[in-house]
Amino acid sequence: MLAVSDLKIHYRTLAGSVKALDGVTFSVADGEIMGLAGESGCGKSTLGKALIRLEERMMYAGGQVTLDGKVLPIADHKAMNPYRFRHVSIVPQYAMSALNPTRRIGRMIDELLDARGLKGSTLRPELERRLAILGLGPDVLGMYPIELSGGMKQRVVMVLSTLLDPSLLIADEVTSALDVASQKKVAGALVEFRDRGYVKSMIVVTHDLAILAQVADSILIMYAGKLAEKAPTRTIVEAPAHPYTRLLLGSLPEVGIRFEEKRLPGIKGRPPSLLSPPVGCRFRDRCPLAFGKCVEEPPFVEIAPGHQVACWKADAHAQG
Numbered sequence: 001m002l003a004v005s006d007l008k009i010h011y012r013t014l015a016g017s018v019k020a021l022d023g024v025t026f027s028v029a030d031g032e033i034m035g036l037a038g039e040s041g042c043g044k045s046t047l048g049k050a051l052i053r054l055e056e057r058m059m060y061a062g063g064q065v066t067l068d069g070k071v072l073p074i075a076d077h078k079a080m081n082p083y084r085f086r087h088v089s090i091v092p093q094y095a096m097s098a099l100n101p102t103r104r105i106g107r108m109i110d111e112l113l114d115a116r117g118l119k120g121s122t123l124r125p126e127l128e129r130r131l132a133i134l135g136l137g138p139d140v141l142g143m144y145p146i147e148l149s150g151g152m153k154q155r156v157v158m159v160l161s162t163l164l165d166p167s168l169l170i171a172d173e174v175t176s177a178l179d180v181a182s183q184k185k186v187a188g189a190l191v192e193f194r195d196r197g198y199v200k201s202m203i204v205v206t207h208d209l210a211i212l213a214q215v216a217d218s219i220l221i222m223y224a225g226k227l228a229e230k231a232p233t234r235t236i237v238e239a240p241a242h243p244y245t246r247l248l249l250g251s252l253p254e255v256g257i258r259f260e261e262k263r264l265p266g267i268k269g270r271p272p273s274l275l276s277p278p279v280g281c282r283f284r285d286r287c288p289l290a291f292g293k294c295v296e297e298p299p300f301v302e303i304a305p306g307h308q309v310a311c312w313k314a315d316a317h318a319q320g
Ligand SMILES: Nc1ncnc2c1ncn2[C@@H]1O[C@H](COP(=O)(O)OP(=O)(O)OP(=O)(O)O)[C@@H](O)[C@H]1O
Pocket: 011, 012, 013, 018, 020, 038, 039, 040, 041, 042, 043, 044, 045, 046, 047, 057, 207, 274
């Protein structure tokens, strides 16, 4: 189980620190696939990446992450090494282009395993078995990346990322560059690997709510560096309690269209700057339900089992 408590991650910039994650608290249970969604710039990727590797400009500013009861030393690059790949793994955004074009897939995988002190030949049967589960024959190991389609590459990276049965897998926009048929295969692969127990839990970061409706057990909606709402997928889709979630879903167009490409109807303006975010609810300037109390920050509280919301009006909302 993953438990994240009051996590704060900032980016150092010349203009000051960008508070990309400003105190987020949530958990992901064993067996749970949690989707992570929100408009561009809300902090989704920062959250996904922070759980495995802080990039150069990312600064840990507080909070704690525990995985299966052990504290993950996310602020310490070196101390995280034994956890990466074995306990927490990622299928990065643009994983497909991360494959070395000059190496055959099999050789590249052997080199990656070797760099982590593992023997490719020992793991080869399991590797081939898992590729087969995702419809890829052993012949792909003799191919160069250019010979594989985008969806095939994405599935290869998925098999590689989960080869050591990590507890947590972060899938960052893994379907966004694919055509609809390949998206379905990759989405199916995520569920299959969870069902087979190759990974205990997953965080699927995406702009595409249609994919989440297909794979996720729960959805966490972020807004401007904070959590807005988390609930079982069905609740988010059918009875969202946060006004932002409602507007986001109201803008949910046909499958395949991502919501950042469409303006959210009925909400003027943009999310606030994360350099000096306003006090109180960060959505209040754009919220049709805002009232006096919204100058105070609403806590992220449970309004029903498994349903948490940060909105002063959430209770009334959920009942209405
Ligand atoms: N390297 C960086 N330096 C400074 N600020 C950054 C950096 N990377 C991200 N940010 C800022 O941090 C905030 C969160 O960014 P993040 O990429 O996590 O959002 P996101 O929700 O994943 O967006 P997208 O969907 O566009 O990938 C944004 O305000 C962004 O401008």
